[in-house]
Amino acid sequence: MASYDKAILPGGEGKIKIQVQTSGREGLLEKTASIYSNDPGQPTATIRVKAQIKPVIILTPTHLQLSAQKGAPVSGEVEIKANIDKPLILKPGLFNLAERLTYTLVELEKGKKYVVRFKRAHGLTEPLQGYLYLETNYPEKPEVTIFIQCNLIQPNSKVRP
Amino acid sequence: MKPFKKLVLAGMAGIFLFYCSADPVPTFAAPKLVLKEEIFDFHEVMEGQTLEHDFVIRNQGDQPLTIQDVKTG
Numbered sequence: 001m002a003s004y005d006k007a008i009l010p011g012g013e014g015k016i017k018i019q020v021q022t023s024g025r026e027g028l029l030e031k032t033a034s035i036y037s038n039d040p041g042q043p044t045a046t047i048r049v050k051a052q053i054k055p056v057i058i059l060t061p062t063h064l065q066l067s068a069q070k071g072a073p074v075s076g077e078v079e080i081k082a083n084i085d086k087p088l089i090l091k092p093g094l095f096n097l098a099e100r101l102t103y104t105l106v107e108l109e110k111g112k113k114y115v116v117r118f119k120r121a122h123g124l125t126e127p128l129q130g131y132l133y134l135e136t137n138y139p140e141k142p143e144v145t146i147f148i149q150c151n152l153i154q155p156n157s158k159v160r161p
Numbered sequence: 162m163k164p165f166k167k168l169v170l171a172g173m174a175g176i177f178l179f180y181c182s183a184d185p186v187p188t189f190a191a192p193k194l195v196l197k198e199e200i201f202d203f204h205e206v207m208e209g210q211t212l213e214h215d216f217v218i219r220n221q222g223d224q225p226l227t228i229q230d231v232k233t234g
Binding site for chain 2: 001002004005006007008009010011012013014015016017018019020021022023024025026031032033034035036037038039040041042045046047048049050051052053054055056083084138139140141
């Protein structure tokens, strides 16, 4: 988002204010803005802002990918860690694979570290794709999403590391 | 008049006539946008913050500068 001074007198100065929201962003963030003016020598000028966004909550892995042979049980886990000095509270939210996978949310270190363990005891019969939402007490990150993908592998095929 | 003096006077007259007859370089009044900086780095910031920065623009021309639009991408 940008706001700006519309007219600048000869010899004068004006400002262009750039605003960037970082909620839900992680890693390198770059934003460019094009300035259109009546300068005949440079009708368009470009400005750029960048930042390295550190997440307030770290998921490891960021996406859960599971593979199993047809009918074999499947399980996996995701670790959730607070990256700021404020106790983290997680509450279960929407889980769109509820009828096909079960999960347990365990607090490993009070207010610091959790683990979510996913399991399908009766074995996988078809590939699955879905997500689990967890509500947090952080206003800057009110929700954590864990994406889950389960793939079926052929009996004689090897799983790549 | 000595021949040397005549020569100097003729030369000066020639230079004067040359400058009088030469076309003046055309200059048009126009605004000129100059940015103090083109890139700003916030470095490391925590997720959830709203980042804000003011870019300063100078008008180094001799006509008012009009910012018609600023589009972010």
